[in-house]
Amino acid sequence: xxxxxxxxxxxxxxxxxxxxxxxxxxxxxxxxxxxxxxxxxxxxxxxxxxxxxxxxxxxxxxxxxxxxxxxxxxxxxxxxxxxxxxxxxxxxxxxxxxxxxxxxxxxxxxxxxxxxxxxxxxxxxxxxxxxxxxxxxxxxxxxxxxxxxxxxxxxxxxxxxxxxxxxxxxxxxxxxxx
Amino acid sequence: xxxxxxxxxxxxxxxxxxxxxxxxxxxxxxxxxxxxxxxxxxxxxxxxxxxxxxxxxxxxxxxxxxxxxxxxxxxxxxxxxxxxxxxxxxxxxxxxxxxxxxxxxxxxxxxxxxxxxxxxxxxxxxxxxxxxxxxxxxxxxxxxxxxxxxxxxxxxxxxxxxxxxxxxxxxxxxxxxxxxxxxxxxxxxxxxxxxxxxxxxxxxxxxxxxxxxxxxxxxxxxxxxxxxxxxxxxxxxxxxxxxxxxxxxxxxxxxxxxxxxxxxxxxxxxxxxxxxxxxxxxxxxxxxxxxxxxxxxxxxxxxxxxxxxxxxxxxxxxxxxxxxxxxxxxxxxxxxxxxxxxxxxxxxxxxxxxxxxxxxxxxxxxxxxxxxxxxxxxxxxxxxxxxxxxxxxxxxxxxxxxxxxxxxxxxxxxxxxxx
Numbered sequence: 323x324x325x326x327x328x329x330x331x332x333x334x335x336x337x338x339x340x341x342x343x344x345x346x347x348x349x350x351x352x353x354x355x356x357x358x359x360x361x362x363x364x365x366x367x368x369x370x371x372x373x374x375x376x377x378x379x380x381x382x383x384x385x386x387x388x389x390x391x392x393x394x395x396x397x398x399x400x401x402x403x404x405x406x407x408x409x410x411x412x413x414x415x416x417x418x419x420x421x422x423x424x425x426x427x428x429x430x431x432x433x434x435x436x437x438x439x440x441x442x443x444x445x446x447x448x449x450x451x452x453x454x455x456x457x458x459x460x461x462x463x464x465x466x467x468x469x470x471x472x473x474x475x476x477x478x479x480x481x482x483x484x485x486x487x488x489x490x491x492x493x494x495x496x497x498x499x500x
Numbered sequence: 501x502x503x504x505x506x507x508x509x510x511x512x513x514x515x516x517x518x519x520x521x522x523x524x525x526x527x528x529x530x531x532x533x534x535x536x537x538x539x540x541x542x543x544x545x546x547x548x549x550x551x552x553x554x555x556x557x558x559x560x561x562x563x564x565x566x567x568x569x570x571x572x573x574x575x576x577x578x579x580x581x582x583x584x585x586x587x588x589x590x591x592x593x594x595x596x597x598x599x600x601x602x603x604x605x606x607x608x609x610x611x612x613x614x615x616x617x618x619x620x621x622x623x624x625x626x627x628x629x630x631x632x633x634x635x636x637x638x639x640x641x642x643x644x645x646x647x648x649x650x651x652x653x654x655x656x657x658x659x660x661x662x663x664x665x666x667x668x669x670x671x672x673x674x675x676x677x678x679x680x681x682x683x684x685x686x687x688x689x690x691x692x693x694x695x696x697x698x699x700x701x702x703x704x705x706x707x708x709x710x711x712x713x714x715x716x717x718x719x720x721x722x723x724x725x726x727x728x729x730x731x732x733x734x735x736x737x738x739x740x741x742x743x744x745x746x747x748x749x750x751x752x753x754x755x756x757x758x759x760x761x762x763x764x765x766x767x768x769x770x771x772x773x774x775x776x777x778x779x780x781x782x783x784x785x786x787x788x789x790x791x792x793x794x795x796x797x798x799x800x801x802x803x804x805x806x807x808x809x810x811x812x813x814x815x816x817x818x819x820x821x822x823x824x825x826x827x828x829x830x831x832x833x834x835x836x837x838x839x840x841x842x843x844x845x846x847x848x849x850x851x852x853x854x855x856x857x858x859x860x861x862x863x864x865x866x867x868x869x870x871x872x873x874x875x876x877x878x879x880x881x882x883x884x885x886x887x888x889x890x891x892x893x894x895x896x897x898x899x900x901x902x903x904x905x906x907x908x909x910x911x912x913x914x915x916x917x918x919x
Contacts, residue, residue, distance in 0.1 A: 326894075326897055345905070377901070377904055378904075379897075379900040379901060379903075379904055380900050380903060380904070381900065383897070383900065385901055408894060408897075408898070444824075455741070456822045457819075460819040460820075469819060469820075469840055470820070471820040471823075471836075472819075472820060472822070473820075473822055473823060473824040473825075474822055474824050474825050475824060481824070482824045484905045484906075485823055485824050485828070485833070486824065487901070487905060488833050488902060488905055488906075489820065489823065489833055489836070489837070491898045491902055492833045492834050492836070492837035492902075493837050493840070493841075494894075494898060495889070495891060495892035495895060495898060496834050496835075496837035496838040496841060496853065496889060497834075497852070497853065497890075497891055497892075497895075498834070498892075498895065498898050498899050498902055499854065499899060
């Protein structure tokens, strides 16, 4: 049976682990550890290998949900994780000093994968920092010649994460019928 | 050593500055300036504004201020001298004496203004005169009250506002819910082109048009405005991109579906908010501006399309709507994905996606109201469109994931009622 997966990526603290937890049918397998580096200033624990969740589909197939570790020193894992993936969810933390730089970094880092599939962006923590607004992200994306879904997301809310994934899937094929 | 000021503290809004400059200046006003001014966030509440003209954002904002009437005293900080009537220039590096002197002058000016207002309010004729000279240039709505409130009570603590309904996740409108919304309208037949062409409405004849017009005026002037409708109180706050409306969604839906006749439209006007207005404790009534305009368009449309759109010419989306914070109409994500990908004539979308034309029209009404939908000049885009979309090779899998996600939806978010 084929293995299908969606990859969740983004900087430390953007909500990847929480987003997977929101939609997974199993208790997600987390590989968090106490942060000992600069990450400590953003959250006490951080993902050091990857997060893993599963959605059980009709017909017995499974959709695997993988969260990449946010820290760049683990970027050697990203290629392995994306292999066979059907799309990328990029979560960005709006309270970070320069979320646009984060966006550019991750879009470039995953550019080969995105070219073959699609990407959708969820901006988290907008209730804590309302600026930049979603339009600002679109402006930056236009400069990169990209027109992709960018949604406000509360990673704890299943509906937000679900809509983001649906946008990713419909970007792959608007003709899909539920 | 400077004496501690015993004068009234002025409320200062710092504009066009980065976070660091803002913090520095806040500390400067609090410390060296002995709290002669205190920084606040809400523009509406401020006694004066300070702009740093040496920063890019500040320069842009300053030219905007210079192109309009100043509604509050303005201090400009810059290395270069800026001379303009009504503007207090302080040369950098900012000296405490210069800042205090400017604040003193502003305090006197405000006191004088307040006295003048007391006189004006005792003579209604003065306001009438002002009214005719400042009528809106951009809107069919008329201004009937131009005096700025002297004591505004509209400010709500920012952290409290974060708790309000405007951050709620999207409400999704199911097929059944949509049927309730469009009840009373003739169902559209996808093969009856003439019928489809007739299914148009003019947003300007509904509350939607008046709200959009008022928002435009508020944004152009960068001012908080009150929309008088003879219905519920509505305030437009352009800086925070919010609308305060004293009505729930059911009331708004009912009102937005009614065409406004000419007699009623004459009663529609905008003005400065009533100074005695107290909004504290009504945080749930703050809504995101885009979210409310989108809703209004959906409820006004009821499955019809706005008359200014030619449904036989291709349309496209400039960008994805922020669908986690908007009412998700049936098949909205599919329509959005299609119109991001390529321009398609609205009349053909329903056929391509195998959905009801009403779903297409309600979506394009809402997207158009937010300025996200554009009509393509390239008629050729329509001609070359294949009759069927090319399916993704993983179509079956992707459909099953969508099925799963839709089943997963939280109770209450998929509404059978049109909210």
